[in-house]
Amino acid sequence: MDVLSNLLLGFQTAASFINLFYCLIGVALGTAIGVLPGLGPVATIAMLLPITFGLDPVSSLIMLAGIFYGAQYGGSTTAILVNLPGEASSVITALDGHEMAKRGQAGKALATAALGSFFAGTVTTFLIALFSPPLAEVALKFGPAEYFSLMVLGLVASIVLAHGSLLHALGMIVFGLLLGIIGTDVNSGVARFSFDVPELTDGINFVVVAMGVFGLGEIIGNLENEAERNLMVKKVTGLMLSKEDFKAIAAPVLRGTALGSVLGILPGGGAMLSSFAAYALEKKVSKNAANFGKGAIEGVAAPESANNAGAQASFIPMLTLGIPSNPVMALMIGAMIIQGIQPGPSVMTEQPALFWGIVASMWIGNVFLVILNLPLIGLWVKMVSVPYHFLFPAILVFCAIGVFSLANTTFDVYFMAAFGLLGYIFRKLECEPAPMMLGFILGPMMEEFLRRALLLSKGDPSVFIRRPLSATMLVLAAVAMVTVLLPALRKKRQEAFAEED
Amino acid sequence: MSHKAKRTAMTVLFASLAIASGSTLAQADYPNKPIRLIVPFPAGGGTDIFARVISNKLSERLKWVVIVDNKPGAGGNIGVDAAAKSPADGYTIVLGQTSNLAINPTLYKKLPYDPLKDLVPIVLVADSPLTLVVPAQSSYKTIKEFVAAAKQKPGDISLGSPGNGTVAHLTIEMFQSASGTKYQHIPYKGAAQAITDLMGGSTDSYMSSVTTAIGHIKGGKLRALAVTGKKRVDSMPDVPTIDEAGYQGFDASTWFGLLAPAGTPPAIVERINTEVNKILVLPDVKEKIAVEGGGPLGGTSQDFARFLATELPKWARLVKESGAKID
Known part of the structure; x- marks a missing residue:
């Protein structure tokens, strides 16, 4: 069969000594920068780009790809251990993962993340091998109207993320939406709320907000009650997963993988939604829903597999259409151009060894990652037991370096500090930052797609219901809204009655 | 160890001498420290690739240490502004392009720099x-x-x-x-x-x-x-220009050029100009630029200054024409 011979060619290419070497370097580097808070794959790949000038195109792309998905693995480590999500996708992992770590189950959470990611990575690799071209065509069916409706669905689902007060969650979503407004308006070119500060005209970087609100906020909060925290992490139990754990995560991993690979194909930010969506779905269907947000293992398994599936599926539009779905893919395209390869549909036919080599290397890289990460878990867990007054200055320094590397400017570092203070205030007010982050990410995209859809329809709003894909998602969003609000309202009334008693 | 310390001492001495006696001494052994090449766009993009090609060649051929510093944001304004406000000692240069040199001065109400007054052109690198x-x-x-x-x-x-x-x-x-x-x-x-x-x-x-x-x-x-350029491009020889299609004189390209802060010693400007011109005729450089869809330009620093003087009003007029339609 054609696919088999193609895959064979891929594995032949990827399994050459030199390519295995660069794959290993890539994933090891990716894991390292993923673990270091703030330092993301974008900055790393950007820094390494000049080095790839001299390499063989296949080797250099295999290494860069390795950095990307390696960072996804590593990113969950800091999210779980110290509540520091360096990527949009690990915001969700931190929700339950860090709760697990607080209860001494950091090892379990890390193992779940690694195994879930490995499973998702394997499935997605074969998905890419088998169905890349037709899947890419599906991605093209998504116009501005479809994206808008998808974002609406995502935003509604984000309410599910909250496990505290619904009002607080709504408030935080709105706050996130408002933060997202800052920056240049795409349609008119007008700078909004930038107060003539040039650094604000492109909006605020996600990493700056996430590092500040989560990382710094957490640090300030921990310093307040250091004694309590030290007690907490001392009781580390069970590094490995038990049989029951495996049973518990099997279904969430499957669902997460499915959801992640579907959303990851969409170049307009689908991969970013995958972990949010997987978590929201799991919280709705899981028997263990009550424990979500309090350290449920399912709440780590589903979003972690979804995010890895999404990350790898985002290679599909890049490899088959030459369309980058995120800044890392854009850099990979830059790397291809430097190597004299024109990204686009012709890569697959003109450079089969390159295309299939990268696909095969992704699976090999995933194997490397599991081998690399499972033994490291013990080490990571020990890291948490380092006295906090040694740990937090190191975290702070890495956060500052990471944020500085985004645009080589100190402005972002100061801004991160301001968001840290805000994060601390949120903690005190019991407002969870995760819904805010989702509002912050989705808000500007929603606006952009809404206005573009209306521009293209010449102002006719019926476009959202006339297009079947878009209409379906809006209906789903409405259903989700009802199912989210109904139990919450019922609970509120019960509480009110209970208080009267 | 002592050798290194001696060198550091020498550098300090030299630097202070250079400051004391104006820039004359600094030019004699230019460059004696790393040159910062600011790229006002993110790594991996078109502007960045041009910068990397040039910086690589400068280090390869002359052993100059050129550090590419990506300072993206605000349509390139942040990076160009950083260059405009850097010391004019020849150790900071910037790769600007059409948007931040010719368009943004009219587009942005408050641009923190004036491309004609705050910067001095070195060489036009390429256009695409x-x-x-x-x-x-x-x-x-x-x-x-x-x-x-x-x-x-x-x-x-x-x-x-x-x-x-x-x-x-x-x-x-x-x-x-x-x-x-x-x-x-x-x-x-x-x-x-x-x-x-x-x-x-x-x-x-x-x-x-x-x-x-x-x-x-x-x-x-x-x-x-x-x-949209004056000539067809090598990578797509069958595609006509807009000019050929009947709209004579139509010419719009993104061009890229090296500039330094105003007041940079003319000798240094000329030195960089000479070296970059030598680099732009190398076959492998031509090839890399062609991959980016462009052609190498080169020429004297005066050529670049004259070019800037004609491009600024051309794009300013367009911004004003489109301005009515913006919003």
Whole structure:
């Protein structure tokens, strides 16, 4: 069969000594920068780009790809251990993962993340091998109207993320939406709320907000009650997963993988939604829903597999259409151009060894990652037991370096500090930052797609219901809204009655 | 150890001497420390690739240490401003381009720098034209058909650009006023989503950089109706220029040039100019620039200054014309 011979060619290419070497370097580097808070794959790949000038195109792309998905693995480590999500996708992992770590189950959470990611990575690799071209065509069916409706669905689902007060969650979503407004308006070119500060005209970087609100906020909060925290992490139990754990995560991993690979194909930010969506779905269907947000293992398994599936599926539009779905893919395209390869549909036919080599290397890289990460878990867990007054200055320094590397400017570092203070205030007010982050990410995209859809329809709003894909998602969003609000309202009334008693 | 310490001491001594005696001494052994090349765009993009090619060659041939410093943001204004406000000692240079040197001075109400007063041109590096593309299945086969269709139903055909106030957006304005047509401008945030919508059939056409489009054109997904420069491009010799299609004198390209803070010693400016000119004729450099869809330019620093003086009013007029349509 054609696919088999193609895959064979891929594995032949990827399994050459030199390519295995660069794959290993890539994933090891990716894991390292993923673990270091703030330092993301974008900055790393950007820094390494000049080095790839001299390499063989296949080797250099295999290494860069390795950095990307390696960072996804590593990113969950800091999210779980110290509540520091360096990527949009690990915001969700931190929700339950860090709760697990607080209860001494950091090892379990890390193992779940690694195994879930490995499973998702394997499935997605074969998905890419088998169905890349037709899947890419599906991605093209998504116009501005479809994206808008998808974002609406995502935003509604984000309410599910909250496990505290619904009002607080709504408030935080709105706050996130408002933060997202800052920056240049795409349609008119007008700078909004930038107060003539040039650094604000492109909006605020996600990493700056996430590092500040989560990382710094957490640090300030921990310093307040250091004694309590030290007690907490001392009781580390069970590094490995038990049989029951495996049973518990099997279904969430499957669902997460499915959801992640579907959303990851969409170049307009689908991969970013995958972990949010997987978590929201799991919280709705899981028997263990009550424990979500309090350290449920399912709440780590589903979003972690979804995010890895999404990350790898985002290679599909890049490899088959030459369309980058995120800044890392854009850099990979830059790397291809430097190597004299024109990204686009012709890569697959003109450079089969390159295309299939990268696909095969992704699976090999995933194997490397599991081998690399499972033994490291013990080490990571020990890291948490380092006295906090040694740990937090190191975290702070890495956060500052990471944020500085985004645009080589100190402005972002100061801004991160301001968001840290805000994060601390949120903690005190019991407002969870995760819904805010989702509002912050989705808000500007929603606006952009809404206005573009209306521009293209010449102002006719019926476009959202006339297009079947878009209409379906809006209906789903409405259903989700009802199912989210109904139990919450019922609970509120019960509480009110209970208080009267 | 002691050798290193001695060298450090020498450097300090030298630096202080240089400050004391103006810049004359500094030029004698230029460069004696790393040169910072500011790129006002993110790593991996077009401007960055030009910068990397040049910095690599400078280190390879002359053992100069050139550090590429990506300072993206605000359409390149942040990076260019950082250069404009750096010491004029020849150790900070910037790779500017059409947007932040010729467009933004008119587009932004409060630009923190004046490209003519705060910077001194060193050398024009390269230019790269844009290309007007439609999906392969589109009914428009030539630029004439495309114009005729727009004349029949003005404002109906959608024409995307990678953003408001970009070279592509203003080239669309230029094309509309040259051909007497009106398209529906759809601004995007960069090329990725714009190309997706174009291939998916949401939009009718797109004004793209050659680099972005060429893979899709060769892969049979997009069709190029025209290129916007004075000459055809080597990578697509069959695609006519807009000028050839009957709009004489039409010429719009993204160009890239090296500049230094105003007050940089002329001897240093000339030194860099000479070296970059030597680099631009190397076959492998030509090839790399061609991959980016462009052609190397070179020339004297005065050539670049004259070029800037003609480009500024040209784009300023376009910004003003489009300004009425913005908002």
